[in-house]
Amino acid sequence: MLGDKRYLAVIPARAGSKGLPGKNLLPLGGKPLIAWSIEAALASCYLDQVIVSSEDAEILTTAREWGAATPFVRPAELAEDDTPGIDVVLHACQVLTGYDYVVLLQPTSPLRTAGDIDQAIERNEECGAPACVSVTKADKSPYWMYYLNDAGHMTPVMDVGQRPSLRQALPDAYALNGAVYVARIDWLQHTRSFLTPETAAYVMPRERSVDIDTALDFKMAETLMADGYVGSHLVSP
Numbered sequence: 001m002l003g004d005k006r007y008l009a010v011i012p013a014r015a016g017s018k019g020l021p022g023k024n025l026l027p028l029g030g031k032p033l034i035a036w037s038i039e040a041a042l043a044s045c046y047l048d049q050v051i052v053s054s055e056d057a058e059i060l061t062t063a064r065e066w067g068a069a070t071p072f073v074r075p076a077e078l079a080e081d082d083t084p085g086i087d088v089v090l091h092a093c094q095v096l097t098g099y100d101y102v103v104l105l106q107p108t109s110p111l112r113t114a115g116d117i118d119q120a121i122e123r124n125e126e127c128g129a130p131a132c133v134s135v136t137k138a139d140k141s142p143y144w145m146y147y148l149n150d151a152g153h154m155t156p157v158m159d160v161g162q163r164p165s166l167r168q169a170l171p172d173a174y175a176l177n178g179a180v181y182v183a184r185i186d187w188l189q190h191t192r193s194f195l196t197p198e199t200a201a202y203v204m205p206r207e208r209s210v211d212i213d214t215a216l217d218f219k220m221a222e223t224l225m226a227d228g229y230v231g232s233h234l235v236s237p
Contacts, residue, residue: 002046002121008099008185009047010092011037013107014079015056019213024059024107026218029225033212034059035066036110042067043114045102046121051151053092055079071096082123086192093185101190106179108212110221112179112204120180120202129200131183135174136209143170174201177209 001007009180013024013034027031034052041050052063053073063070078088086103093102102119103122116134124132129220134203143163146154156163164170180202181194188194 001047001048002125004233005100006048006098007042007103007121008045008093008096009044009050009062009103010042010089011050011052011104011107012085012088012147013052013054013056013059013063014074015054015059016079016081020215020218021210023150023218024054025062028110028218028221032062032066034063034107037105037107037112038063038066038068040112040114041103041105041118044117044121045114049096049098050218051096053088053093059138065225085165086188086194090189090192093189099185102183102185104183104194106178106211108217109210110212111208111210111224116208117180117200118202118220120182121130123202124182126218127200129143130187130198131194131196132200132202133182133194133202134177134180134209136177136204136206138173138175139206141170141173143173174203177204179204179209 011034017023024034028036036048038052041047043101050068052060052068052070054060054063055076060070060073074088074091078091089102089104093099103121105112105117120132120134143158145157147156147157167202184193210217210224212218212221
C-alpha cells in the first residue's frame with residue numbers, strides 16, 4: 001500500500017512457450033525462473049498481494065512453494081499462444097477486487113529487483129500518471145535502423161532528413177524492457193493498454209533489463225548471475 005492505495009501484483013506464467021519451452025520453471029541461479037519475480041515482489045514495500053496466474057498445476061504448485069498466492073486457475077482460453085497479455089491482467093483484476101492499482105511482473109525479467117518495483121510505483125505517483133512502465137536506454141538508435149522490402153532493399157525507419165549529421169547529436173531512445181508495468185485499474189479497464197501518451201517511464205539499467213524469450217536470452221541471464229550480478233548489486237565471491 002502507498003498512502004491509501006492498494007496494489008495487486010500479477011505474475012502471469014502459462015505452461016506453453018514457443019521460444020523457450022517450459023521457461024517459467026527452468027532452473028536459473030539455483031531457483032525456478034518464476035521464483036526470482038516472486039521473491040522480488042514479496043520484498044516490495046508497496047505490494048499488498050502477489051499472485052501467479054497460470055493454467056498449469058506444476059507452475060501453480062511451484063508459485064505457492066515460493067510464497068505467491070494462487071487464488072484461481074487461469075481459464076484455458078486465456079492461456080493460448082495468441083491470448084493478449086492484457087486480457088490475463090484484466091481477468092485477475094476482475095476476480096480479485098478491492099485494489100486500486102495492478103502491477104504486472106513478467107517472470108521473464110529475473111534481474112528486476114524489489115527496488116525497481118517500488119521505484120516504478122513511486123515514479124507513477126510522483127508524475128500523477130495513470131500508468132508507469134519500465135524501460136531501458138536502447139543500445140542502437142532507431143535513426144540508424146532500416147526496413148528491408150521483399151527485394152532486400154533498405155528503407156530507413158526514420159526520415160533521413162531528420163537525422164543529425166553527428167551520431168553524438170542523436171536523441172536518446174528507450175525501449176520497453178518488460179520488467180514492471182504499473183496502472184490504475186479503472187483506467188486500464190478503459191484503455192486496455194499500459195501504453196498511452198499519459199504513461200510515465202521508469203528507466204532501468206541494461207544489466208537488469210534482460211527479458212528472457214529465447215535460449216540465448218536465458219544464457220545471458222545465467223552469465224550475468226554467474227558473474228555476480230544479482231539484481232542491482234555486484235555480489236562479492
